[in-house]
Amino acid sequence: MPTPEKTSSSQIISPRTVLVVFGTRPEAIKMFPVIHALKADPRFRVVTCVSAQHRGMLDQVLQIAGIVPDHDLDLMRPDQTLDALTAALLVELGKVMDVARPDWVVVQGDTATAMAGALAAYYRKLPVAHVEAGLRSHNIYHPWPEEINRKIIGTIAALHFAPTETSAAALKAENVAAHTVHVTGNTVIDALEWVTARIAAEPALAAGLADLEARFAGKRIIGVTSHRRENFGGGLEAIADAIRRIAERPDVALIFPVHPNPNVRRVMDAALAGLPNVAMIEPLDYPHFARLIAISEIMLTDSGGVQEEAPALGKPVLVMRETTERPEGVVAGTARLVGTDADRIVSEIFTLLDDKAAYSAMARAHNPFGDGQSARRIVELLANVEYPIL
Known part of the structure; x- marks a missing residue:
């Protein structure tokens, strides 16, 4: 796998290239705070790739978040089967990875895009970081096919960003190495706080x-x-x-x-x-x-x-x-x-x-899903983790 140049603390370290892969509206909402945080950090070079698994609904989020993807695969077709979509995702995401040569591939959640992104990265021995890791219903048909998608990603990922202690415990119960599991909160709270502030400043948005x-x-x-x-x-x-x-x-x-x-x-x-x-x-x-x-x-x-x-x-x-x-x-x-x-x-x-x-x-019950600082924690972990993760 590509690795950043090893230098002393007094030398400039070349930025780590992070390929962020997503395709649906929910993924875009939960990924844009991470993308914003990565792009604001000189330790990273950010490459974004969307599959457009949700076309119109994805584009709405990209527009409000100010994100123009570096790669737009536009893979959805009318009445497309899950296996046809998965095959197309695997091939086309692999092509992007061959061009971008990232140090990290970051996926979110449990979509076909996330699962195929993780698998394409695995085939290239590229490390995968999984945002919103460890969610489990323990029923492979509820939700379907998401439960299996996230279990596949959980097997591949080198870093697991669990939103809660419950999701972290689920990963550890599956024998995921504890030092690769980090409780970060859920980036959806970061996104909601961001958009709520935007609406307060610009009511016309809503x-x-x-x-x-x-x-x-x-x-x-x-x-x-x-x-x-x-x-x-x-x-x-x-x-x-x-x-x-x-x-x-x-x-x-x-x-x-x-x-x-x-x-x-x-x-x-x-x-x-x-x-x-x-x-x-x-x-x-x-x-x-x-x-x-x-x-x-x-x-x-x-x-x-x-x-x-x-x-x-x-x-x-x-x-x-x-x-x-x-x-x-x-x-x-x-x-x-x-x-x-x-x-x-x-x-x-x-x-x-x-x-x-x-x-x-x-x-009035306490919201257990985050404090609006999840993206910041994820970026710090990506910046400071040592290679390789074993």
């Missing part, structure tokens, strides 16, 4: 929800996201039924940025179109999504990132999944697993709406 805020003035807003593959079919139909029943309450409004996947849109359009208390809208860019969390009383989601973001703004999260790789939120009381049973979802929402003590207990 002004696109003003009409909905006016339309639902006086109502208690519930923010909704739903897109998990494992919920396709019966799970999404039950979620749609629950939303319809919740919307029957005159004091409630639901704002639902609907994922572009036709498996999601088809179900939601059939069940919810035309309901006066439900606003099904296009996916939101990052500032507007942060604004949605801020104006919502409760977040109802099957997303992973929302389980981390909403507690940072004091919003209870009801998670429409049977398992979560983020048990810290459940333990802390900021999140609650409610599954995809419509009766359970409706009951849990109504409890939070009608029981002030129950709501307060979740809203």
Whole structure:
């Protein structure tokens, strides 16, 4: 593997080349604080590569974060299978690595892009640093295929940046060497603090929800996201039924940025179109999504990132999944697993709406996912680690 020049402390050390690989909107949100921190540090030369696994939603984050990728693979195709995507990622990311010759390859989370990036780096004996390492649901089909993706990355990575002590413990339980595991917090909190400050300074960045805020003035807003593959079919139909029943309450409004996947849109359009208390809208860019969390009383989601973001703004999260790789939120009381049973979802929402003590207990619970300094810690670790890591 390429290594920085070994010099004495009095000599200039050549910058380490870091290749940052990502492709989806959630990855971009959690990676841009790291990219900003790396680019501000003269100890590094930063090369960014996006797969565009999410094209439009990725570009929104790149724009607000001011990042122009050095390599844009633009790999997504209509109705692309996971194996076709993975094969394309592996080949094309490998080509980028052959050109960039990085000292480190940094990947985030559990996407096909992250997994293929780690594998392509392994084939070239390049060390991999994994941001948000150690998340485990212990069920290979929930979430699918993410649980296997992150286990593969965990086997390859030379540095594991675990967001919490729980995720660090999960890695060590899998016999990952303890000296390679570092608890850094989750960079999503860095990102949320950054974008919240931007919105405060430039309100126009998130002004696109003003009409909905006016339309639902006086109502208690519930923010909704739903897109998990494992919920396709019966799970999404039950979620749609629950939303319809919740919307029957005159004091409630639901704002639902609907994922572009036709498996999601088809179900939601059939069940919810035309309901006066439900606003099904296009996916939101990052500032507007942060604004949605801020104006919502409760977040109802099957997303992973929302389980981390909403507690940072004091919003209870009801998670429409049977398992979560983020048990810290459940333990802390900021999140609650409610599954995809419509009766359970409706009951849990109504409890939070009608029981002030129950709501307060979740809203005031400590957010376990970070303090906004995660990117700084990651950069210091990348700068100071010795080669090779064994």
